[in-house]
Amino acid sequence: MNTEVTKLDRLPVEILGYIASVGTCEAALALSKVNRILHAACSDRLVYSAILDNRNGNGGPKWQHRIPLSMESPVSSWARYALADSKAAQDHTVSLEPRSFASWAPQLMAYHHPFLNLASAFALTDAFKLTETKATDSTHALAFGSTEMQAIESTHALAFCLALRLMSEELPGHLGPQWPTPNTETPWARTRTTLTRYLKQPLYSPIIDSSHFSIYNPRMLVQKRNWALVAVGLLSVMLRETIELGQIRRVHNAFGYILVIPIPTSTSIPFHSMMDVPLPFSPSAVAEFASCHLAKMTTADFLEDGEWTGYYAMSYGLDGSVKFDPPMHSIRFVATANSDSPTTLNLHGVGKDGIGDFDLDGKLVPETGQVLLKKRYWVSITWDWACMMTPMGIVGTWGRSNYGGWVWLWKTGWTAGH
Numbered sequence: 001m002n003t004e005v006t007k008l009d010r011l012p013v014e015i016l017g018y019i020a021s022v023g024t025c026e027a028a029l030a031l032s033k034v035n036r037i038l039h040a041a042c043s044d045r046l047v048y049s050a051i052l053d054n055r056n057g058n059g060g061p062k063w064q065h066r067i068p069l070s071m072e073s074p075v076s077s078w079a080r081y082a083l084a085d086s087k088a089a090q091d092h093t094v095s096l097e098p099r100s101f102a103s104w105a106p107q108l109m110a111y112h113h114p115f116l117n118l119a120s121a122f123a124l125t126d127a128f129k130l131t132e133t134k135a136t137d138s139t140h141a142l143a144f145g146s147t148e149m150q151a152i153e154s155t156h157a158l159a160f161c162l163a164l165r166l167m168s169e170e171l172p173g174h175l176g177p178q179w180p181t182p183n184t185e186t187p188w189a190r191t192r193t194t195l196t197r198y199l200k201q202p203l204y205s206p207i208i209d210s211s212h213f214s215i216y217n218p219r220m221l222v223q224k225r226n227w228a229l230v231a232v233g234l235l236s237v238m239l240r241e242t243i244e245l246g247q248i249r250r251v252h253n254a255f256g257y258i259l260v261i262p263i264p265t266s267t268s269i270p271f272h273s274m275m276d277v278p279l280p281f282s283p284s285a286v287a288e289f290a291s292c293h294l295a296k297m298t299t300a301d302f303l304e305d306g307e308w309t310g311y312y313a314m315s316y317g318l319d320g321s322v323k324f325d326p327p328m329h330s331i332r333f334v335a336t337a338n339s340d341s342p343t344t345l346n347l348h349g350v351g352k353d354g355i356g357d358f359d360l361d362g363k364l365v366p367e368t369g370q371v372l373l374k375k376r377y378w379v380s381i382t383w384d385w386a387c388m389m390t391p392m393g394i395v396g397t398w399g400r401s402n403y404g405g406w407v408w409l410w411k412t413g414w415t416a417g418h
Helices: 013-021 023-029 036-042 045-054 074-090 105-110 121-139 146-167 187-200 218-244 287-291 301-302
Strands: 308-314 328-337 345-352 357-365 370-377 382-390 393-400 403-410
Touching: 013 023, 013 036, 013 045, 023 036, 023 045, 023 074, 036 345, 045 074, 074 105, 074 370, 121 146, 146 218, 146 287, 146 403, 218 328, 218 393, 218 403, 301 328, 301 345, 308 393, 328 357, 345 370, 357 382, 357 393, 382 403
Parallel strands: none
Antiparallel strands: 308 328, 308 403, 328 345, 345 357, 357 370, 370 382, 382 393, 393 403
8 A cells, every 4th residue: 555645746736726726815825935846836827816716715705806907917916916805804803903904905995895894994993093193293293204104105095995984885883774873872973973073173174275285295195185085984974874864954945855866885986997006015005005096087088077976064063063965966077278387287167056056167286186176156156175186086175264064076977876
């Protein structure tokens, strides 16, 4: 009887590849480091493609991904996404370590990974608060270096993930059928209260002196996009509550039926077509993610393609509450070159809301995503808008002095079918 044990590296390469493909990504990566033969067998796109498709060891729903990889893409690119998928399965139930989380989770969420509905909103909030505090200190520090900028960029990655988790169709926290609820003692209510504090502080309003919008102050530009992202997440939850409870405000000329427009969800926005998403775990992943949407989303073609819609909020009431007027809709933009500044687009738009017809006039700076507009009604009422272009649309504030609130515009097609 032959008792000789066959060594793994003596098996045919095809069998070795199959063995690697039915295990976890971590196992395949470890196997590839044993020797040259196993490295060659595991360094195969089909191995990591199979691991992704099967979600080996991850369980949960299948990921219908649109990651931009093909059989011509480097093996390392496939391995990065497979490893990120594995990380998501491990980390969605535990406290998240901000620095390691920021290099892979935003990419998965941009491609509508099931992590959207699994990640803990509470852990994301805590991670955001931790990095945001460091980033805010860095933004206003006299001395500024690469470490401080990294803190701000990490905050952006976390803010994006937190916003998409809050926009998810799966309810954050453990409210279940109790949502929406006036119960302020639920975990989710406490999370919302914590985030609302950020939006109530003048520091977090995008209406900041225009001198901050400078190529010499990149930290402020990224920080302003961070605040806008968190605002989107929080506004999406508040809007869902308001719509469910029928609490859209009646403005002075709104009689009878009040138009209600559904809001986008995490999976209804085609991020994959609007963002040049960097590879997970790449050395510059966190830095690149902070601006990877600007190249496509600040062009005239993007702005003029289709209609925009959205809501504005009255968020500076005496009681600290947030109220929403009927939605803005049928908004169409025309973007033209600015003869005085080749790096700026002139932006003109027309639309309707609960008050009536209005015009929007101003500018957009593609390099930074800054959007400054003036909203004007036919009765000569005007409001200033100071916004940023985010992956979720145009987000910012409107009003003047201490009167006004937040505003959010998105493409009409992002809510089609909802």
